[in-house]
Amino acid sequence: MPRILVVDDEPGVQESLRMLLKSDGDVTIAGDVDAALREISISLPDVVLLDLVMPGRSGLDLLEELSKRGVRAPVIVLTATNTVSAAVQAMKHGAADFVTKPFELEALRIKVRNLVQKHDLEREVERLRDEVEDRQQLGRMVGRSTAMREIFRAVERIARAEATVLVTGESGTGKELVARAIHDLSPRQAGPFIAVNCGAIPSELIESELFGHEKGAFTGAIDRRIGRIESANKGTLFLDEIGELEPAVQVKLLRALQERTFERVGSSASTTVDVRIVAATNRDLAAEVAAGRFREDLYYRVAVVPVKLPPLRDRREDIRLLAQTFLTRIQLERGGARAAANAAAGTATPPPKKLSAAALGALEGYRWPGNVRELENAIEHGLALCEGDTIELVDLPISVARTGQAEALREQWRQGERSFDETVTRFETEILREALESHQWNQTRTATALGITRRVLKLKMDKLGIESRGGDEGD
Numbered sequence: 023m024p025r026i027l028v029v030d031d032e033p034g035v036q037e038s039l040r041m042l043l044k045s046d047g048d049v050t051i052a053g054d055v056d057a058a059l060r061e062i063s064i065s066l067p068d069v070v071l072l073d074l075v076m077p078g079r080s081g082l083d084l085l086e087e088l089s090k091r092g093v094r095a096p097v098i099v100l101t102a103t104n105t106v107s108a109a110v111q112a113m114k115h116g117a118a119d120f121v122t123k124p125f126e127l128e129a130l131r132i133k134v135r136n137l138v139q140k141h142d143l144e145r146e147v148e149r150l151r152d153e154v155e156d157r158q159q160l161g162r163m164v165g166r167s168t169a170m171r172e173i174f175r176a177v178e179r180i181a182r183a184e185a186t187v188l189v190t191g192e193s194g195t196g197k198e199l200v201a202r203a204i205h206d207l208s209p210r211q212a213g214p215f216i217a218v219n220c221g222a223i224p225s226e227l228i229e230s231e232l233f234g235h236e237k238g239a240f241t242g243a244i245d246r247r248i249g250r251i252e253s254a255n256k257g258t259l260f261l262d263e264i265g266e267l268e269p270a271v272q273v274k275l276l277r278a279l280q281e282r283t284f285e286r287v288g289s290s291a292s293t294t295v296d297v298r299i300v301a302a303t304n305r306d307l308a309a310e311v312a313a314g315r316f317r318e319d320l321y322y323r324v325a326v327v328p329v330k331l332p333p334l335r336d337r338r339e340d341i342r343l344l345a346q347t348f349l350t351r352i353q354l355e356r357g358g359a360r361a362a363a364n365a366a367a368g369t370a371t372p373p374p375k376k377l378s379a380a381a382l383g384a385l386e387g388y389r390w391p392g393n394v395r396e397l398e399n400a401i402e403h404g405l406a407l408c409e410g411d412t413i414e415l416v417d418l419p420i421s422v423a424r425t426g427q428a429e430a431l432r433e434q435w436r437q438g439e440r441s442f443d444e445t446v447t448r449f450e451t452e453i454l455r456e457a458l459e460s461h462q463w464n465q466t467r468t469a470t471a472l473g474i475t476r477r478v479l480k481l482k483m484d485k486l487g488i489e490s491r492g493g494d495e496g497d
C-alpha cells in the first residue's frame with residue numbers, strides 16, 4: 023500500500039481525506055508542519071497532500087524542508103480558490119500539483135493515484151539505472167552479490183531521509199561501515215558522526231557518557247561534561263551494540279529518542295538536540311525483546327528502518343572482490359612509505375603482490391565465522407608471510423588454509439594446474455588424514471566411520487603413502 027501523508031490543520035478536511043483515500047493507501051494525518059516532519063522521519067511517504075495555510079509554519083516551509091532532506095515524494099497542494107497564486111508559488115518550490123478547495127473528491131483521488139504511480143515508476147527507473155551502473159561500491163564498502171548491491175541502493179535512499187536505522191548482522195559484517203555511509207550520504211554529512219559502543223562502556227558510566235553530567239553529580243564528576251548525544255547535535259549518533267544496554271538506560275534513551283530531549287546526570291534542566299540515530303547490534307533484538315531483555319517500545323523506536331547484513335558465507339561472490347580490495351588497499355597504505363624508504367636506500371620497490379589461484383580458492387571456500395573482518399585479517403596475514411610476489415596457500419592463516427584446501431585443490435584442477443588423477447588422490451589423502459586424526463589414528467574406528475573395512479583402509483593408506491601412527495597396529 024502506498025503511504026499517503028495528509029498535512030492540514032482542519033479536522034473536517036483531515037477526516038474527509040482519510041475516508042476518501044483509505045482504499046488507496048495508508049493515510050497518516052499531520053496537523054502542522056512539525057508533526058509532518060516527525061512523521062516523515064519515521065516513514066517515507068509516497069505522496070503528500072499539503073494545506074498551504076496553517077497556523078505556525080506554512081506549507082511552503084514544509085516544501086523547503088522536504089527538498090533539503092531529499093524527500094522526493096510528490097506533493098499535492100490544497101488551497102482555497104482565492105490563493106491560486108500561492109499554489110503557483112508552491113509549484114515553483116517543487117509541488118507536483120494543486121487542487122483548489124472545496125475540492126472535487128473523485129478528481130483528487132485520481133490525481134493521488136496517478137502521482138503514486140508516477141513516483142513508483144520513477145523509483146523503478148532509478149533502480150534499473152543503478153542496476154545498469156552495476157554499483158559495486160558504496161563509501162568504503164565493496165560487494166558484487168545481489169544482497170550487497172541491494173543494500174547499497176537501500177543505504178543511499180535511507181541516508182537522505184531522517185529515519186532511525188537499525189543495522190543488524192554478525193560480527194565483522196560491516197555494520198559500522200553502513201552507519202558511516204548513512205551519515206556521509208545524508209544531509210547531515212557536514213555535522214559530527216559520534217559513535218558510542220554501548221557494550222564497551224561500564225554500566226555505571228554509560229549514563230553520563232550518553233547524557234553528560236553536571237559538576238558534582240556523583241563521586242568523580244569533577245567537571246561538567248557534555249554527553250555523546252549532545253556532541254552529536256546536528257549530526258548522527260551511532261549507538262553500536264545497542265542490545266547491550268541495561269534496562270535503566272534503555273528507559274532514559276527511549277525518552278531521549280522520542281522527544282529529542284534529556285537531562286544531564288545531576289541536572290533537572292532539559293537539553294534539546296537535533297540528532298539522527300543509527301543503531302547496530304549483532305544480537306537478534308526481536309528475540310531479546312521476547313526474552314524480556316530489551317524494551318519493546320525502544321525496539322520499535324530504533325528499528326524503524328532495518329538494514330540486515332548477511333554473513334559473508336552467504337555471499338561468497340563478494341570474497342574475491344573483497345580480497346582484492348584489501349590487497350590493494352593495504353599495499354597502497356604501506357607502499358607509499360616503503361617506496362620512499364627504497365628510494366632513499368637506492369633499492370627498487372617490489373611489484374604489488376597477488377593471490378595464487380590456490381589461495382583464492384581457499385578464501386572462497388572457507389566459512390568465515392568472523393566475516394569480512396576475518397577476511398581482512400587473513401589478507402594482512404598473507405601479506406606479512408608472503409616472500410615472493412604471490413600469496414600462496416601456506417601464507418594464509420592455518421584455519422583458512424586447511425578448511426579451504428579442498429576448494430583450493432578444485433580450483434587448481436580447474437586452472438589446469440593439476441591433473442584429474444592427482445586431484446582425486448590429493449582429495450582422498452586429505453579426507454583419510456582428517457578421518458584418522460579425528461579418531462586418534464585408530465584404524466578400526468576410522469574404517470567404521472568411513473564405512474569401509476579396516477583392510478581396505480590399510481590398502482588405501484599404503485597406496486597413498488599415509489603412515490600409521492599410534493599403537494593400534496594389531497587392533
Ligand SMILES: Nc1ncnc2c1ncn2[C@@H]1O[C@H](COP(=O)(O)OP(=O)(O)OP(=O)(O)O)[C@@H](O)[C@H]1O
Nearest residue numbers: 162163164192193194195196197198199304394395
Ligand atoms: N563490504 C565491505 N567492504 C570493505 N570492507 C568491509 C566491508 N564490510 C566490512 N569491511 C571491513 O571489515 C571490518 C569490519 O567491519 P565493521 O567494523 O563495520 O563490522 P561490524 O559489523 O561493525 O563488526 P562488529 O559487530 O564486530 O562490531 C572493517 O575493517 C571494515 O572496514
Ligand SMILES: [Mg+2]
Nearest residue numbers: 197198262302
Ligand atoms: Mg562494529
